[in-house]
Amino acid sequence: MTMRLVIIGCGTMGTGIAEVAVVAGHTATIIDPDNGARTRARERIENNLRRGIEKGRIKEPLETYLGRLAIESAPPKDSKVHWVIEAAPEQVDLKEAIFQDLDARYGPEVWLASNTSSIAISRIKARASRHPERIGGLHFFNPVPRMALVEIVRSMDTSDAYLAAAKALVISLSKTGIVVPDRPGFLVNRVARPYYLEALRMVEEGVAPFDVVDRIMEGAGFPMGPFRVMDLVGVDVNLSVTQSVFEQTYFDERYRPHPLQEQMVHRGYWGRKRGRGFYRYE
Ligand code: NAD
Numbered sequence: 001m002t003m004r005l006v007i008i009g010c011g012t013m014g015t016g017i018a019e020v021a022v023v024a025g026h027t028a029t030i031i032d033p034d035n036g037a038r039t040r041a042r043e044r045i046e047n048n049l050r051r052g053i054e055k056g057r058i059k060e061p062l063e064t065y066l067g068r069l070a071i072e073s074a075p076p077k078d079s080k081v082h083w084v085i086e087a088a089p090e091q092v093d094l095k096e097a098i099f100q101d102l103d104a105r106y107g108p109e110v111w112l113a114s115n116t117s118s119i120a121i122s123r124i125k126a127r128a129s130r131h132p133e134r135i136g137g138l139h140f141f142n143p144v145p146r147m148a149l150v151e152i153v154r155s156m157d158t159s160d161a162y163l164a165a166a167k168a169l170v171i172s173l174s175k176t177g178i179v180v181p182d183r184p185g186f187l188v189n190r191v192a193r194p195y196y197l198e199a200l201r202m203v204e205e206g207v208a209p210f211d212v213v214d215r216i217m218e219g220a221g222f223p224m225g226p227f228r229v230m231d232l233v234g235v236d237v238n239l240s241v242t243q244s245v246f247e248q249t250y251f252d253e254r255y256r257p258h259p260l261q262e263q264m265v266h267r268g269y270w271g272r273k274r275g276r277g278f279y280r281y282e
Contacts, residue, residue: 016144103128
């Protein structure tokens with residue numbers, strides 16, 4: 001079944017989700033208040049689709065895919081929408097406000113999901129009092145077109161019908177969904193937190209430089225070293241996720257953010273998307 005998706009935020013994740021949606025035959029409208037972000041998003045999606053066609057990974061003409069894509073500054077008013085997936089910055093207050101608005105805007109037949117990496121869905125929907133049962137998490141991984149896994153987050157009040165619809169959507173996008181409980185960091189990000197944090201501590205202790213840590217971990221079989229992943233995810237996003245898990249675990253020492261993350265963010269070294277993170281990019 002062809003669906004209409006609205007995606008909130010056209011950064012790294014919003015564009016990736018929109019791309020896989022139009023490739024799967026759905027229509028996608030991405031919403032972002034930032035003019036520059038909307039322009040960059042269109043370029044990024046077009047380039048990725050063009051590359052996919054050149055390599056034979058996807059078969060339809062570029063215009064067909066682009067015909068299913070819209071990038072706007074505000075959500076559509078009509079309710080002929082199947083799914084709204086929020087991929088705005090990892091900030092509790094912002095997400096709470098977005099879900100309050102979405103819950104008021106759309107009828108109960110529209111499923112709402114947050115792509116949050118770490119914030120409890122029950123917190124995000126705290127002000128969405130009309131239909132909390134149609135709100136859950138759909139946690140895609142970066143880069144979305146290449147990563148098969150999606151964590152489907154069941155939070156307090158999330159209905160069985162929601163989970164069934166979420167599984168159907170995930171399958172339609174040719175991905176694998178696993179249902180996870182609404183705990184800080186869900187499953188993957190909780191396991192991954194110490195991977196980054198211990199590596200940061202080791203670099204500070206002088207055990208090895210960051211690029212050597214990466215090379216050794218890659219040599220040991222990890223697809224990417226921790227610093228390369230932080231650059232891909234976004235050092236800013238990674239810090240927000242760490243802060244959020246730290247706070248939600250009542251300041252469990254294991255998840256304490258590292259000062260180097262904060263310094264990198266203040267300095268503007270946000271990773272690949274800014275041309276510089278731990279590494280430099282063209
Ligand atoms: P990003 O910073 O690349 O993009 C966020 C976008 O949201 C920006 O374009 C910004 O202009 C826009 N935005 C800000 N306020 C908005 C609003 N009120 N309405 C609509 N758009 C708004 O962030 P990202 O990396 O795409 O992350 C988005 C979400 O996905 C976060 O919750 C993050 O934790 C999660 N996530 C990120 C990754 C990753 O690897 N980057 C992986 C999985 C999940």
